[in-house]
Amino acid sequence: MGTTKSNLFSNTENRIAELAKAIGHPARVAILKFLAKQKGCFCGDLVDELPLSQSTISQHLKALKEAGIITGNLEGKSTSYCINTKTWKETSQLLTSLFSNIEKCC
Secondary structure (H helix, E strand, O other): OOOOOOOOOOHHHHHHHHHHHHHOOHHHHHHHHHHHOOOOEEHHHHHHHOOOOHHHHHHHHHHHHHOOOEEEEEEOOEEEEEEOHHHHHHHHHHHHHHHHOOOOOO
């Protein structure tokens, strides 16, 4: 995917970090929330919805796409974006596993 993996950590640890980094910006969270309500959308739809420029939204879409969290399908001259349900399930499972293994320490 989009980032270089570290050999110091397990594949699971690297994948969790990659996914967390991809969703670790409020604009990306807002994009995912919007996409979750839609069957698909174009960048222009997001520009109308969010208080961000088209170029900024495009950068956030690129980060989400590189991590595999969303897909982009060319439709004419535009790209339609939607959540990649396979990766979203993976993300949910990895984060649930991570948090369920953390014991209270305080």
